[in-house]
Amino acid sequence: MISESLAAFMEGAVMIVLSVADTQGRPTIAKGLGARYDADAGEIVILTSRHQWPMAVEAISAGAPIAVTFCRAADYTTYQVKGRVTAIAEPKEPDLTLGQHYVDLTGSTLGALGVSQALIDQWVFMEDVVRVDFKPAAVFVQTPGPSAGRALEAAK
Numbered sequence: 001m002i003s004e005s006l007a008a009f010m011e012g013a014v015m016i017v018l019s020v021a022d023t024q025g026r027p028t029i030a031k032g033l034g035a036r037y038d039a040d041a042g043e044i045v046i047l048t049s050r051h052q053w054p055m056a057v058e059a060i061s062a063g064a065p066i067a068v069t070f071c072r073a074a075d076y077t078t079y080q081v082k083g084r085v086t087a088i089a090e091p092k093e094p095d096l097t098l099g100q101h102y103v104d105l106t107g108s109t110l111g112a113l114g115v116s117q118a119l120i121d122q123w124v125f126m127e128d129v130v131r132v133d134f135k136p137a138a139v140f141v142q143t144p145g146p147s148a149g150r151a152l153e154a155a156k
Helices: 004-010 054-059 093-112 117-123
Strands: 015-021 027-038 043-049 065-071 078-089 129-141
Touching: 004 027, 004 078, 015 043, 015 054, 027 054, 027 065, 027 093, 043 078, 043 093, 065 129, 093 117, 093 129
Parallel strands: none
Antiparallel strands: 015 027, 015 065, 027 043, 043 129, 065 078, 078 129
């Protein structure tokens, strides 16, 4: 389901937005702080900040549906991956390294696009990080244009 090229895209300098529903069924979001595709497990690992997004993190639980959108700011290429959460946990050292790499890479990319450092610092920083693992079930193209909303396989 997740090709090598899509995995590389998700692991690159992209904005990441997680969406889950709270206990009342209301949507809530969180920005991601890095992603990694674990091909052996067939799962995507996402980092986010409980400090910045407490309502979303509280709503995340094993088995819950999740949608994660990955958007490259340079050209708006966007994919949304839907699936089910398999785990939420404290990050391990490799996760924190992944997150710091994401913060550095995304910060420099956004800076090169003219976004102020003050704004970048509010968007992406490592504080009270949690790890969310999920099993992808469907991938959709969300890049603006005629293929937006189509399943990735159908958009080829």
